[in-house]
Amino acid sequence: MxxxxxxxxxxxxxxxxxxxxxxxxxxxxxxxxxxxxxxxxxxxNSTKHPKDVANKLRDMGIDAKEKDVFTTSMATATYISEMSPGARVYPIGEEGLDFALKQAGLIVTDQNIDYVVMGLDRGITYEKLATGALAIRNGAKFIATNGDVALPSERGFLPGAGSLISVLSVTTGVKPIFVGKxxxxxxxxxxxxxxxxxxxxxxxxxxxxxxxxxxxxxxxxxxxxxxxxxxxxxxxxxxxxxxxxxxxxxxxxxx
Amino acid sequence: MxxxxxxxxxxxxxxxxxxxxxxxxxxxxxxxxxxxxxxxxxxxNSTKHPKDVANKLRDMGIDAKEKDVFTTSMATATYISEMSPGARVYPIGEEGLDFALKQAGLIVTDQNIDYVVMGLDRGITYEKLATGALAIRNGAKFIATNGDVALPSERGFLPGAGSLISVLSVTTGVKPIFVGKxxxxxxxxxxxxxxxxxxxxxxxxxxxxxxxxxxxxxxxxxxxxxxxxxxxxxxxxxxxxxxxxxxxxxxxxxx
CATH class of the missing domain: 3.40.50.1000 (HAD superfamily/HAD-like)
Known part of the structure:
Protein backbone atom coordinates (compact mmCIF):
# COMPACT_ATOMS: atom_id res chain seq x y z
CA MET A 1 0.00 0.00 0.00
CA ASN A 45 -25.43 16.13 1.78
CA SER A 46 -26.21 19.66 0.62
CA THR A 47 -28.72 20.48 3.34
CA LYS A 48 -26.58 20.62 6.47
CA HIS A 49 -24.32 23.33 7.90
CA PRO A 50 -20.77 21.92 8.26
CA LYS A 51 -20.92 22.77 11.97
CA ASP A 52 -23.89 20.41 12.40
CA VAL A 53 -22.06 17.66 10.53
CA ALA A 54 -19.04 18.13 12.83
CA ASN A 55 -21.34 18.02 15.88
CA LYS A 56 -22.80 14.70 14.74
CA LEU A 57 -19.29 13.29 14.31
CA ARG A 58 -18.21 14.51 17.74
CA ASP A 59 -21.26 12.80 19.26
CA MET A 60 -19.86 9.58 17.76
CA GLY A 61 -16.48 10.13 19.38
CA ILE A 62 -14.70 11.64 16.39
CA ASP A 63 -12.74 14.82 17.12
CA ALA A 64 -14.15 16.66 14.08
CA LYS A 65 -14.23 20.42 13.59
CA GLU A 66 -16.29 22.48 11.16
CA LYS A 67 -13.17 23.00 9.00
CA ASP A 68 -12.84 19.22 8.54
CA VAL A 69 -16.18 19.02 6.73
CA PHE A 70 -16.59 19.80 3.03
CA THR A 71 -20.16 19.57 1.76
CA THR A 72 -21.31 19.59 -1.84
CA SER A 73 -22.99 22.93 -1.10
CA MET A 74 -19.59 24.37 -0.17
CA ALA A 75 -18.05 22.88 -3.33
CA THR A 76 -20.89 24.35 -5.39
CA ALA A 77 -20.52 27.80 -3.86
CA THR A 78 -16.76 27.78 -4.38
CA TYR A 79 -17.17 26.59 -7.96
CA ILE A 80 -19.57 29.44 -8.78
CA SER A 81 -17.56 32.13 -7.00
CA GLU A 82 -14.40 31.07 -8.87
CA MET A 83 -16.21 31.49 -12.20
CA SER A 84 -18.20 34.61 -11.26
CA PRO A 85 -17.16 36.30 -8.01
CA GLY A 86 -20.13 38.00 -6.33
CA ALA A 87 -22.63 36.53 -8.79
CA ARG A 88 -26.39 36.75 -8.19
CA VAL A 89 -27.63 33.31 -7.22
CA TYR A 90 -31.12 31.90 -6.72
CA PRO A 91 -30.88 28.84 -4.45
CA ILE A 92 -33.46 26.08 -4.21
CA GLY A 93 -32.24 24.14 -1.21
CA GLU A 94 -31.94 24.11 2.55
CA GLU A 95 -29.85 25.83 5.22
CA GLY A 96 -26.54 24.26 4.19
CA LEU A 97 -26.79 25.64 0.66
CA ASP A 98 -27.81 29.11 1.74
CA PHE A 99 -24.95 29.26 4.25
CA ALA A 100 -22.35 28.10 1.74
CA LEU A 101 -23.40 30.58 -0.95
CA LYS A 102 -23.26 33.55 1.42
CA GLN A 103 -19.97 32.31 2.91
CA ALA A 104 -18.51 32.36 -0.63
CA GLY A 105 -19.53 35.99 -1.10
CA LEU A 106 -22.35 35.30 -3.55
CA ILE A 107 -25.55 37.34 -3.59
CA VAL A 108 -28.63 35.29 -2.74
CA THR A 109 -31.58 36.79 -4.62
CA ASP A 110 -34.67 36.09 -6.73
CA GLN A 111 -34.08 39.10 -9.01
CA ASN A 112 -31.76 39.38 -12.05
CA ILE A 113 -30.53 35.85 -11.45
CA ASP A 114 -27.14 34.77 -12.91
CA TYR A 115 -27.22 31.24 -11.47
CA VAL A 116 -29.99 28.90 -10.38
CA VAL A 117 -28.49 26.49 -7.85
CA MET A 118 -30.50 23.50 -6.75
CA GLY A 119 -30.01 20.82 -4.12
CA LEU A 120 -32.29 18.78 -1.91
CA ASP A 121 -35.12 21.00 -0.67
CA ARG A 122 -37.70 19.42 1.58
CA GLY A 123 -39.47 22.78 1.66
CA ILE A 124 -39.92 22.73 -2.12
CA THR A 125 -42.82 24.77 -3.54
CA TYR A 126 -44.19 25.32 -7.03
CA GLU A 127 -43.25 29.00 -6.79
CA LYS A 128 -39.58 28.15 -6.18
CA LEU A 129 -39.61 25.80 -9.18
CA ALA A 130 -41.38 28.44 -11.30
CA THR A 131 -38.83 31.12 -10.35
CA GLY A 132 -35.97 28.73 -11.15
CA ALA A 133 -37.49 27.66 -14.48
CA LEU A 134 -38.17 31.23 -15.63
CA ALA A 135 -34.62 32.31 -14.71
CA ILE A 136 -33.05 29.40 -16.63
CA ARG A 137 -35.25 30.18 -19.65
CA ASN A 138 -34.02 33.78 -19.37
CA GLY A 139 -30.41 32.62 -19.55
CA ALA A 140 -29.35 31.95 -15.95
CA LYS A 141 -26.82 29.14 -15.60
CA PHE A 142 -28.10 25.98 -13.92
CA ILE A 143 -25.95 24.29 -11.27
CA ALA A 144 -26.89 21.28 -9.14
CA THR A 145 -25.27 20.24 -5.88
CA ASN A 146 -25.60 16.50 -6.53
CA GLY A 147 -27.53 13.99 -8.56
CA ASP A 148 -28.48 11.39 -5.93
CA VAL A 149 -31.98 10.28 -6.92
CA ALA A 150 -32.94 8.65 -3.63
CA LEU A 151 -32.49 9.58 0.01
CA PRO A 152 -32.32 6.73 2.55
CA SER A 153 -34.63 7.25 5.53
CA GLU A 154 -36.32 5.19 8.21
CA ARG A 155 -39.47 5.21 6.03
CA GLY A 156 -37.58 3.91 2.97
CA PHE A 157 -36.03 5.69 0.00
CA LEU A 158 -37.40 9.21 -0.35
CA PRO A 159 -36.92 11.54 -3.35
CA GLY A 160 -33.29 12.74 -3.53
CA ALA A 161 -31.84 15.97 -4.90
CA GLY A 162 -31.41 14.48 -8.38
CA SER A 163 -35.11 13.72 -8.69
CA LEU A 164 -36.22 17.21 -7.60
CA ILE A 165 -33.66 18.77 -9.92
CA SER A 166 -35.22 16.88 -12.84
CA VAL A 167 -38.25 19.21 -12.66
CA LEU A 168 -36.12 22.12 -13.87
CA SER A 169 -34.14 20.11 -16.44
CA VAL A 170 -37.30 18.52 -17.89
CA THR A 171 -39.29 21.75 -18.07
CA THR A 172 -36.48 23.92 -19.50
CA GLY A 173 -34.61 21.32 -21.55
CA VAL A 174 -31.38 22.57 -19.93
CA LYS A 175 -29.22 20.02 -18.12
CA PRO A 176 -27.46 21.30 -14.99
CA ILE A 177 -23.77 21.10 -14.17
CA PHE A 178 -23.54 18.66 -11.27
CA VAL A 179 -20.89 19.40 -8.65
CA GLY A 180 -21.16 16.53 -6.11
CA LYS A 181 -19.81 12.99 -6.30
CA MET B 1 -64.09 16.63 -46.86
CA ASN B 45 -55.76 20.57 -18.15
CA SER B 46 -56.02 18.24 -15.15
CA THR B 47 -56.49 20.93 -12.53
CA LYS B 48 -59.92 22.33 -13.35
CA HIS B 49 -63.41 21.08 -12.56
CA PRO B 50 -65.35 20.57 -15.85
CA LYS B 51 -67.99 22.99 -14.56
CA ASP B 52 -65.36 25.77 -14.38
CA VAL B 53 -64.17 24.98 -17.89
CA ALA B 54 -67.78 25.21 -19.14
CA ASN B 55 -68.21 28.53 -17.32
CA LYS B 56 -65.12 29.95 -19.03
CA LEU B 57 -66.51 28.86 -22.40
CA ARG B 58 -69.92 30.37 -21.69
CA ASP B 59 -68.21 33.67 -20.79
CA MET B 60 -66.79 33.55 -24.33
CA GLY B 61 -70.23 33.09 -25.85
CA ILE B 62 -70.09 29.32 -26.29
CA ASP B 63 -73.16 27.46 -25.06
CA ALA B 64 -71.09 24.82 -23.19
CA LYS B 65 -72.31 22.58 -20.40
CA GLU B 66 -70.33 20.58 -17.86
CA LYS B 67 -71.13 17.39 -19.79
CA ASP B 68 -69.46 18.79 -22.92
CA VAL B 69 -66.07 18.94 -21.18
CA PHE B 70 -63.76 15.95 -20.86
CA THR B 71 -60.56 16.60 -18.92
CA THR B 72 -57.54 14.36 -18.69
CA SER B 73 -58.35 13.94 -14.99
CA MET B 74 -61.72 12.48 -15.97
CA ALA B 75 -60.06 10.20 -18.53
CA THR B 76 -57.53 9.11 -15.90
CA ALA B 77 -60.20 8.37 -13.31
CA THR B 78 -62.28 6.40 -15.82
CA TYR B 79 -59.22 4.47 -16.96
CA ILE B 80 -58.36 3.43 -13.39
CA SER B 81 -61.93 2.57 -12.41
CA GLU B 82 -62.30 0.36 -15.48
CA MET B 83 -59.17 -1.60 -14.50
CA SER B 84 -59.83 -1.61 -10.74
CA PRO B 85 -63.29 -0.44 -9.68
CA GLY B 86 -63.21 1.19 -6.24
CA ALA B 87 -59.39 1.14 -6.10
CA ARG B 88 -57.46 3.06 -3.43
CA VAL B 89 -55.83 6.04 -5.10
CA TYR B 90 -53.32 8.61 -3.84
CA PRO B 91 -53.62 11.76 -5.97
CA ILE B 92 -50.97 14.42 -6.35
CA GLY B 93 -52.87 17.14 -8.16
CA GLU B 94 -55.45 19.88 -7.81
CA GLU B 95 -59.22 20.14 -7.49
CA GLY B 96 -60.01 18.75 -10.94
CA LEU B 97 -58.18 15.50 -10.25
CA ASP B 98 -59.69 15.00 -6.83
CA PHE B 99 -63.19 15.61 -8.18
CA ALA B 100 -62.76 13.21 -11.09
CA LEU B 101 -61.40 10.37 -8.94
CA LYS B 102 -64.27 10.61 -6.44
CA GLN B 103 -66.79 10.96 -9.28
CA ALA B 104 -65.50 7.66 -10.70
CA GLY B 105 -66.07 5.89 -7.37
CA LEU B 106 -62.40 5.60 -6.45
CA ILE B 107 -61.18 5.87 -2.87
CA VAL B 108 -58.89 8.85 -2.32
CA THR B 109 -56.43 7.91 0.45
CA ASP B 110 -52.81 7.97 1.60
CA GLN B 111 -52.99 4.48 3.15
CA ASN B 112 -52.65 1.07 1.42
CA ILE B 113 -52.32 2.79 -1.93
CA ASP B 114 -53.10 0.82 -5.14
CA TYR B 115 -52.49 3.71 -7.53
CA VAL B 116 -50.42 6.88 -7.35
CA VAL B 117 -51.99 9.38 -9.76
CA MET B 118 -50.14 12.55 -10.57
CA GLY B 119 -51.01 15.68 -12.51
CA LEU B 120 -50.10 19.34 -12.27
CA ASP B 121 -50.02 20.34 -8.61
CA ARG B 122 -49.16 23.94 -7.81
CA GLY B 123 -49.49 23.03 -4.13
CA ILE B 124 -46.76 20.40 -4.44
CA THR B 125 -44.86 19.53 -1.24
CA TYR B 126 -41.97 17.21 -0.44
CA GLU B 127 -44.27 15.14 1.76
CA LYS B 128 -46.66 14.48 -1.15
CA LEU B 129 -43.72 13.42 -3.33
CA ALA B 130 -42.35 11.23 -0.51
CA THR B 131 -45.72 9.52 0.01
CA GLY B 132 -46.03 8.90 -3.74
CA ALA B 133 -42.47 7.58 -4.06
CA LEU B 134 -42.80 5.20 -1.11
CA ALA B 135 -46.12 3.85 -2.44
CA ILE B 136 -44.66 3.21 -5.91
CA ARG B 137 -41.65 1.47 -4.34
CA ASN B 138 -44.14 -0.65 -2.40
CA GLY B 139 -45.85 -1.73 -5.62
CA ALA B 140 -48.54 0.87 -6.27
CA LYS B 141 -49.20 1.49 -9.97
CA PHE B 142 -48.13 4.88 -11.28
CA ILE B 143 -50.48 6.83 -13.56
CA ALA B 144 -49.98 10.35 -14.90
CA THR B 145 -52.68 12.65 -16.24
CA ASN B 146 -50.47 14.18 -18.93
CA GLY B 147 -46.86 14.73 -19.89
CA ASP B 148 -46.84 18.43 -20.87
CA VAL B 149 -43.49 19.71 -19.59
CA ALA B 150 -44.30 23.42 -19.73
CA LEU B 151 -47.31 25.50 -18.79
CA PRO B 152 -47.86 28.77 -20.68
CA SER B 153 -48.52 31.74 -18.37
CA GLU B 154 -48.29 35.50 -18.45
CA ARG B 155 -44.88 35.17 -16.73
CA GLY B 156 -43.57 32.75 -19.37
CA PHE B 157 -43.41 28.96 -19.46
CA LEU B 158 -43.80 27.49 -15.96
CA PRO B 159 -43.17 23.85 -14.95
CA GLY B 160 -45.87 21.59 -16.39
CA ALA B 161 -47.30 18.31 -15.11
CA GLY B 162 -44.71 16.25 -16.98
CA SER B 163 -41.81 17.97 -15.24
CA LEU B 164 -43.28 17.51 -11.75
CA ILE B 165 -44.09 13.87 -12.54
CA SER B 166 -40.42 13.29 -13.38
CA VAL B 167 -39.57 13.53 -9.67
CA LEU B 168 -41.39 10.26 -9.04
CA SER B 169 -40.16 8.50 -12.18
CA VAL B 170 -36.54 9.54 -11.57
CA THR B 171 -36.51 8.61 -7.88
CA THR B 172 -38.30 5.26 -8.27
CA GLY B 173 -37.09 4.22 -11.71
CA VAL B 174 -40.74 3.47 -12.61
CA LYS B 175 -42.20 5.19 -15.66
CA PRO B 176 -45.88 6.17 -15.37
CA ILE B 177 -48.68 5.33 -17.77
CA PHE B 178 -49.67 8.66 -19.33
CA VAL B 179 -53.36 9.15 -20.10
CA GLY B 180 -53.62 12.60 -21.72
CA LYS B 181 -52.85 13.69 -25.28
Missing part, protein backbone atom coordinates in the same frame (compact mmCIF):
# COMPACT_ATOMS: atom_id res chain seq x y z
CA UNK A 2 1.13 3.47 -0.90
CA UNK A 3 1.31 6.15 1.80
CA UNK A 4 -0.95 9.14 1.19
CA UNK A 5 -0.56 12.73 2.37
CA UNK A 6 -4.25 13.55 2.06
CA UNK A 7 -7.49 11.64 2.65
CA UNK A 8 -10.95 12.51 1.32
CA UNK A 9 -13.43 10.53 3.40
CA UNK A 10 -17.07 9.89 2.63
CA UNK A 11 -19.44 9.91 5.62
CA UNK A 12 -22.66 7.88 5.33
CA UNK A 13 -21.79 4.19 4.85
CA UNK A 14 -18.10 4.88 5.52
CA UNK A 15 -17.87 6.62 8.92
CA UNK A 16 -21.40 5.86 10.09
CA UNK A 17 -24.54 4.14 8.89
CA UNK A 18 -27.42 6.53 9.55
CA UNK A 19 -27.12 7.17 13.29
CA UNK A 20 -24.74 4.22 14.00
CA UNK A 21 -21.04 4.93 14.05
CA UNK A 22 -18.67 2.43 12.40
CA UNK A 23 -16.03 1.74 15.12
CA UNK A 24 -13.21 0.92 12.68
CA UNK A 25 -13.75 4.29 11.01
CA UNK A 26 -13.65 6.14 14.32
CA UNK A 27 -10.29 4.47 15.04
CA UNK A 28 -9.05 5.24 11.51
CA UNK A 29 -9.77 8.98 11.89
CA UNK A 30 -8.08 8.94 15.31
CA UNK A 31 -4.92 7.57 13.67
CA UNK A 32 -5.00 10.28 10.98
CA UNK A 33 -5.18 12.89 13.75
CA UNK A 34 -2.34 11.25 15.70
CA UNK A 35 -0.13 11.18 12.59
CA UNK A 36 -1.22 14.71 11.58
CA UNK A 37 -2.23 13.51 8.12
CA UNK A 38 -4.59 16.02 6.48
CA UNK A 39 -8.10 14.85 5.64
CA UNK A 40 -11.55 16.17 4.77
CA UNK A 41 -14.97 14.61 5.23
CA UNK A 42 -16.57 14.84 1.81
CA UNK A 43 -20.37 14.62 1.70
CA UNK A 44 -23.08 14.92 -0.95
CA UNK A 182 -19.44 11.17 -8.76
CA UNK A 183 -18.41 14.38 -10.55
CA UNK A 184 -14.79 15.44 -10.23
CA UNK A 185 -15.60 19.06 -9.36
CA UNK A 186 -16.15 18.40 -5.65
CA UNK A 187 -12.94 16.31 -5.46
CA UNK A 188 -10.89 19.01 -7.17
CA UNK A 189 -12.32 21.63 -4.80
CA UNK A 190 -11.56 19.45 -1.80
CA UNK A 191 -7.92 18.97 -2.84
CA UNK A 192 -7.61 22.75 -3.14
CA UNK A 193 -8.82 23.07 0.46
CA UNK A 194 -6.61 20.23 1.66
CA UNK A 195 -3.60 21.54 -0.26
CA UNK A 196 -2.53 18.10 -1.51
CA UNK A 197 -1.61 16.91 -5.00
CA UNK A 198 -3.56 14.30 -6.95
CA UNK A 199 -0.75 11.78 -6.72
CA UNK A 200 -0.70 11.89 -2.92
CA UNK A 201 -4.46 12.01 -2.24
CA UNK A 202 -6.88 9.09 -1.90
CA UNK A 203 -10.69 9.03 -1.94
CA UNK A 204 -12.21 6.70 0.69
CA UNK A 205 -15.83 5.59 0.46
CA UNK A 206 -18.41 2.78 0.47
CA UNK A 207 -20.29 3.61 -2.73
CA UNK A 208 -18.68 2.76 -6.06
CA UNK A 209 -21.06 4.92 -8.11
CA UNK A 210 -20.51 8.09 -6.09
CA UNK A 211 -17.29 8.01 -4.02
CA UNK A 212 -15.07 5.77 -6.11
CA UNK A 213 -16.19 7.11 -9.49
CA UNK A 214 -15.56 10.64 -8.21
CA UNK A 215 -12.00 9.60 -7.35
CA UNK A 216 -11.50 7.91 -10.72
CA UNK A 217 -12.87 10.90 -12.64
CA UNK A 218 -10.67 13.28 -10.66
CA UNK A 219 -7.66 11.12 -11.47
CA UNK A 220 -6.78 10.10 -7.91
CA UNK A 221 -6.48 6.75 -6.15
CA UNK A 222 -9.50 5.27 -4.42
CA UNK A 223 -10.18 2.99 -1.48
CA UNK A 224 -13.51 1.16 -1.40
CA UNK A 225 -14.58 -0.11 2.01
CA UNK A 226 -17.37 -2.70 2.11
CA UNK A 227 -19.14 -1.13 5.08
CA UNK A 228 -22.05 0.40 3.17
CA UNK A 229 -23.68 0.30 -0.25
CA UNK A 230 -21.32 -1.52 -2.64
CA UNK A 231 -20.60 -5.24 -2.18
CA UNK A 232 -17.75 -7.36 -3.60
CA UNK A 233 -20.37 -8.93 -5.91
CA UNK A 234 -21.34 -5.51 -7.30
CA UNK A 235 -17.72 -4.92 -8.25
CA UNK A 236 -17.35 -8.10 -10.29
CA UNK A 237 -19.12 -6.63 -13.33
CA UNK A 238 -17.32 -3.28 -13.24
CA UNK A 239 -14.47 -2.39 -15.60
CA UNK A 240 -12.78 0.46 -13.78
CA UNK A 241 -11.91 -0.98 -10.38
CA UNK A 242 -11.06 0.98 -7.22
CA UNK A 243 -7.32 1.16 -6.46
CA UNK A 244 -7.93 -0.79 -3.21
CA UNK A 245 -10.81 -2.66 -1.57
CA UNK A 246 -11.09 -3.63 2.09
CA UNK A 247 -13.83 -4.97 4.37
CA UNK A 248 -13.31 -2.52 7.22
CA UNK A 249 -11.01 0.44 7.79
CA UNK A 250 -8.92 -1.40 10.43
CA UNK A 251 -7.43 -3.34 7.50
CA UNK A 252 -5.87 -0.14 6.19
CA UNK A 253 -2.51 1.13 7.38
CA UNK A 254 -1.92 4.87 7.06
CA UNK A 255 1.82 4.74 7.67
CA UNK B 2 -65.71 13.73 -45.12
CA UNK B 3 -68.69 14.35 -42.84
CA UNK B 4 -68.12 13.34 -39.21
CA UNK B 5 -70.65 12.27 -36.59
CA UNK B 6 -68.43 13.17 -33.63
CA UNK B 7 -65.92 15.92 -32.91
CA UNK B 8 -63.22 15.94 -30.24
CA UNK B 9 -62.11 19.54 -29.83
CA UNK B 10 -59.02 20.84 -28.08
CA UNK B 11 -59.42 24.07 -26.10
CA UNK B 12 -56.31 26.24 -25.62
CA UNK B 13 -55.00 27.36 -29.02
CA UNK B 14 -58.09 25.98 -30.79
CA UNK B 15 -61.16 27.57 -29.13
CA UNK B 16 -59.32 30.30 -27.26
CA UNK B 17 -55.81 31.59 -26.71
CA UNK B 18 -55.41 32.11 -22.97
CA UNK B 19 -58.25 34.48 -22.14
CA UNK B 20 -58.98 35.51 -25.78
CA UNK B 21 -61.69 33.62 -27.63
CA UNK B 22 -61.11 32.63 -31.27
CA UNK B 23 -64.24 33.94 -33.09
CA UNK B 24 -64.14 31.30 -35.87
CA UNK B 25 -64.15 28.57 -33.21
CA UNK B 26 -67.12 30.09 -31.42
CA UNK B 27 -69.01 30.07 -34.72
CA UNK B 28 -67.88 26.49 -35.44
CA UNK B 29 -69.24 25.20 -32.11
CA UNK B 30 -72.48 27.09 -32.74
CA UNK B 31 -72.90 25.21 -36.03
CA UNK B 32 -72.27 21.86 -34.32
CA UNK B 33 -75.02 22.70 -31.86
CA UNK B 34 -77.41 23.79 -34.63
CA UNK B 35 -76.80 20.56 -36.55
CA UNK B 36 -76.96 18.48 -33.35
CA UNK B 37 -73.59 16.90 -34.09
CA UNK B 38 -72.10 15.39 -30.91
CA UNK B 39 -68.79 16.82 -29.67
CA UNK B 40 -66.59 16.96 -26.58
CA UNK B 41 -64.03 19.52 -25.50
CA UNK B 42 -60.91 17.50 -24.79
CA UNK B 43 -58.32 19.13 -22.54
CA UNK B 44 -55.01 18.12 -20.95
CA UNK B 182 -50.75 12.60 -27.23
CA UNK B 183 -51.62 9.20 -25.75
CA UNK B 184 -54.58 7.38 -27.23
CA UNK B 185 -56.17 6.55 -23.85
CA UNK B 186 -57.91 9.92 -23.47
CA UNK B 187 -59.20 9.76 -27.06
CA UNK B 188 -60.57 6.24 -26.60
CA UNK B 189 -62.27 7.31 -23.36
CA UNK B 190 -63.76 10.37 -25.06
CA UNK B 191 -65.22 8.28 -27.91
CA UNK B 192 -66.84 6.02 -25.30
CA UNK B 193 -68.49 9.09 -23.76
CA UNK B 194 -69.47 10.49 -27.15
CA UNK B 195 -70.75 7.11 -28.39
CA UNK B 196 -69.16 7.44 -31.82
CA UNK B 197 -67.01 5.02 -33.81
CA UNK B 198 -63.42 5.68 -34.83
CA UNK B 199 -64.30 5.95 -38.49
CA UNK B 200 -66.81 8.74 -37.88
CA UNK B 201 -64.88 10.79 -35.28
CA UNK B 202 -62.31 13.53 -35.87
CA UNK B 203 -59.83 15.13 -33.49
CA UNK B 204 -59.54 18.92 -33.88
CA UNK B 205 -56.61 20.83 -32.43
CA UNK B 206 -53.78 23.34 -32.90
CA UNK B 207 -50.88 21.30 -31.52
CA UNK B 208 -49.42 18.54 -33.68
CA UNK B 209 -47.50 16.91 -30.83
CA UNK B 210 -50.48 16.61 -28.49
CA UNK B 211 -53.82 16.86 -30.32
CA UNK B 212 -52.97 15.49 -33.73
CA UNK B 213 -50.64 12.73 -32.49
CA UNK B 214 -53.36 11.64 -30.06
CA UNK B 215 -55.77 11.31 -32.98
CA UNK B 216 -53.21 9.42 -35.07
CA UNK B 217 -52.36 7.04 -32.22
CA UNK B 218 -56.05 6.42 -31.55
CA UNK B 219 -56.54 5.62 -35.22
CA UNK B 220 -58.95 8.44 -36.05
CA UNK B 221 -58.86 11.32 -38.52
CA UNK B 222 -57.42 14.65 -37.42
CA UNK B 223 -57.88 18.30 -38.29
CA UNK B 224 -55.03 20.69 -37.53
CA UNK B 225 -55.99 24.35 -37.31
CA UNK B 226 -53.17 26.89 -37.45
CA UNK B 227 -54.60 29.10 -34.70
CA UNK B 228 -52.17 28.12 -31.96
CA UNK B 229 -48.89 26.25 -31.48
CA UNK B 230 -48.10 24.39 -34.72
CA UNK B 231 -47.28 26.31 -37.91
CA UNK B 232 -47.30 25.10 -41.55
CA UNK B 233 -43.49 25.26 -41.38
CA UNK B 234 -43.42 22.90 -38.38
CA UNK B 235 -45.38 20.35 -40.40
CA UNK B 236 -42.97 20.26 -43.33
CA UNK B 237 -40.52 17.97 -41.54
CA UNK B 238 -43.14 15.59 -40.14
CA UNK B 239 -43.83 12.15 -41.65
CA UNK B 240 -47.28 11.40 -40.32
CA UNK B 241 -49.41 14.32 -41.47
CA UNK B 242 -52.83 15.37 -40.07
CA UNK B 243 -55.77 14.28 -42.23
CA UNK B 244 -56.63 17.95 -42.83
CA UNK B 245 -55.06 21.33 -42.16
CA UNK B 246 -56.80 24.72 -42.18
CA UNK B 247 -55.93 28.26 -41.11
CA UNK B 248 -59.13 28.97 -39.19
CA UNK B 249 -62.21 26.94 -38.36
CA UNK B 250 -64.48 28.97 -40.69
CA UNK B 251 -62.74 27.11 -43.54
CA UNK B 252 -64.26 23.84 -42.32
CA UNK B 253 -67.69 22.68 -43.36
CA UNK B 254 -69.44 20.31 -40.96
CA UNK B 255 -72.16 19.26 -43.36
Missing amino acids: KKYSGYLIDLDGTVYNGTEKIPEAVQFVKQLNEESIPYLFLTN PESIIVDQAMDVLGTEKSETVMVGDNYYTDILAGIRAGIDSLLVFSGVTTPDDLSSIDEQPTYTIDTLDQWSIK | KKYSGYLIDLDGTVYNGTEKIPEAVQFVKQLNEESIPYLFLTN PESIIVDQAMDVLGTEKSETVMVGDNYYTDILAGIRAGIDSLLVFSGVTTPDDLSSIDEQPTYTIDTLDQWSIK
